[in-house]
Amino acid sequence: MRRTARDGASVTGIGLVTPLGDTAGFLAAAWEGRSGVRRPPDGHPVAGLLDAAGIAPDIDPSTVLPKTEARRVDRFVVLAMSAADAALRDAGIAIGQDADPARTAVVLANSFGGLTMFEGEAVARHRQGRTAVTPYLLAGMLPNMATARIAIRHGVRGFTSTISTACASGGYAVAEALRLVREGVADVVVCGGADAPLLPTVATTFSNARALASGWTDPAEASRPFDRRRNGFVLGEGAGVLVVERRAHATARGRPGYADVIGWGVATDAYHPTAPLPDGAGAAESMRRALADAGIAPADVDYVNAHATGTKLGDAAEARALRAVFGGHAPAVSSIKGATGHLLAAAGAVEAAATALALRHGMLPPTHNLDDPDPECDLDHVRKAARPVAARTALSTSFAFGGHNACLVLATHPGGP
Amino acid sequence: MSDVVAFTIEALRQMNFDVDDADSGTVFGPAGVDLDSLAVAELALRVEDAYGVKFGEEDMERFTVMTLGEFAVEVDARLRLVDGAPA
Numbered sequence: 001m002r003r004t005a006r007d008g009a010s011v012t013g014i015g016l017v018t019p020l021g022d023t024a025g026f027l028a029a030a031w032e033g034r035s036g037v038r039r040p041p042d043g044h045p046v047a048g049l050l051d052a053a054g055i056a057p058d059i060d061p062s063t064v065l066p067k068t069e070a071r072r073v074d075r076f077v078v079l080a081m082s083a084a085d086a087a088l089r090d091a092g093i094a095i096g097q098d099a100d101p102a103r104t105a106v107v108l109a110n111s112f113g114g115l116t117m118f119e120g121e122a123v124a125r126h127r128q129g130r131t132a133v134t135p136y137l138l139a140g141m142l143p144n145m146a147t148a149r150i151a152i153r154h155g156v157r158g159f160t161s162t163i164s165t166a167c168a169s170g171g172y173a174v175a176e177a178l179r180l181v182r183e184g185v186a187d188v189v190v191c192g193g194a195d196a197p198l199l200p201t202v203a204t205t206f207s208n209a210r211a212l213a214s215g216w217t218d219p220a221e222a223s224r225p226f227d228r229r230r231n232g233f234v235l236g237e238g239a240g241v242l243v244v245e246r247r248a249h250a251t252a253r254g255r256p257g258y259a260d261v262i263g264w265g266v267a268t269d270a271y272h273p274t275a276p277l278p279d280g281a282g283a284a285e286s287m288r289r290a291l292a293d294a295g296i297a298p299a300d301v302d303y304v305n306a307h308a309t310g311t312k313l314g315d316a317a318e319a320r321a322l323r324a325v326f327g328g329h330a331p332a333v334s335s336i337k338g339a340t341g342h343l344l345a346a347a348g349a350v351e352a353a354a355t356a357l358a359l360r361h362g363m364l365p366p367t368h369n370l371d372d373p374d375p376e377c378d379l380d381h382v383r384k385a386a387r388p389v390a391a392r393t394a395l396s397t398s399f400a401f402g403g404h405n406a407c408l409v410l411a412t413h414p415g416g417p
Numbered sequence: 418m419s420d421v422v423a424f425t426i427e428a429l430r431q432m433n434f435d436v437d438d439a440d441s442g443t444v445f446g447p448a449g450v451d452l453d454s455l456a457v458a459e460l461a462l463r464v465e466d467a468y469g470v471k472f473g474e475e476d477m478e479r480f481t482v483m484t485l486g487e488f489a490v491e492v493d494a495r496l497r498l499v500d501g502a503p504a
Contacts, residue, residue, distance in 0.1 A: 067433040068432060068433045068434055068456065070433065071433070131462045131463075131465055131466035132466075134459060134462075135455045135458035135459050135462070136455050136459065139455060
């Protein structure tokens, strides 16, 4: 089916819960190059286990849940629900008034499910036996519970699903939203990702795998995508939720939104459970497919919001993929993970939001800590300070353990925002 | 107020249910504290843990239509069974 303006999709709402705070805090800090990465304070579950972490604000569960359930739901669900509330509020949508419940969808991603809650219950059972295990565990930790509880809270009766493609999950969720709008399934899609992995067992396995940045006296310096001295990623937590809305639906409500989502592309490495294809071929293929889906050429892309997490192999592979796709045309590139750490399943959604905000404000966020760009990662880096560019088209990339690669193309409205 | 009723009210308070006006005549169902099935299961666990009694799956549905006082009588009866059981 040939696409028309009628089934285009716009980002009309953004809700973030990140180590840099909510959307306003994120916009201020990430663009000004301030870091949200810090040493876990005494009393935090990963204090003493991690030197640096991207810790999201505490959210009182009773702000999003009935008080009888508030203490029986995993943090990833609470983060997702809080971000969804903020995104719908930002979009000015009350389901049932501004959107048909049957034509509203929820697609929330996560990588871990409620492991914080599970670890607590496993320890309690080991110490105290059978009666210590709450009957609420499944209702609090199953991976689908972010999606389900957002649907319950807002009365969403249309398509609902949960995606789990590790660190690319958030990108997949936004891609799924675009597909649902194009296929005529939904007018409004609440989409994004959330993860709360800052618990002892998860912190320890990442650490034992030597995947994390280490040896940094100042935790704010630990996350350094594309930098010559990068030595791993910084584990973070958070949630990013976007309201992706059929453009005609948004226009009828008088809400032009931040930007349009105009293309998606997915490709799979079929290579290794954790390592990317060294030449970045899977990543490159997902970029090409996204551009083809959007009907644009590489030369049309003004900005790339990179997945780059700060690992030696991953950043170099992504840089190779970008050079392979864009050739002589070098779009501006930055990764916000330098300021936030890696928010795992939330990352792709938070970064799609960052891309939409960059387009909306004509200002590209810098890569924090990119003091000395690695020659292996030779790109047109936005670093040191935000760069004012009236970018019209941008690519947001997300790659994951498992070899999942997802890219999104976002664009300003043809007639301006 | 029986010990079991007082224990039950305190357990429900810890589970964040509104029990300020609850007494032995209050029902567990929608007209009273309004427990769902998971809440009944958690309450049963707390009582099992505190009093050393055991509840079966078939008990859960019966509890939902009881008052707190009727529940206490049930627990007391089982306690006597536990106490009277051969060691």
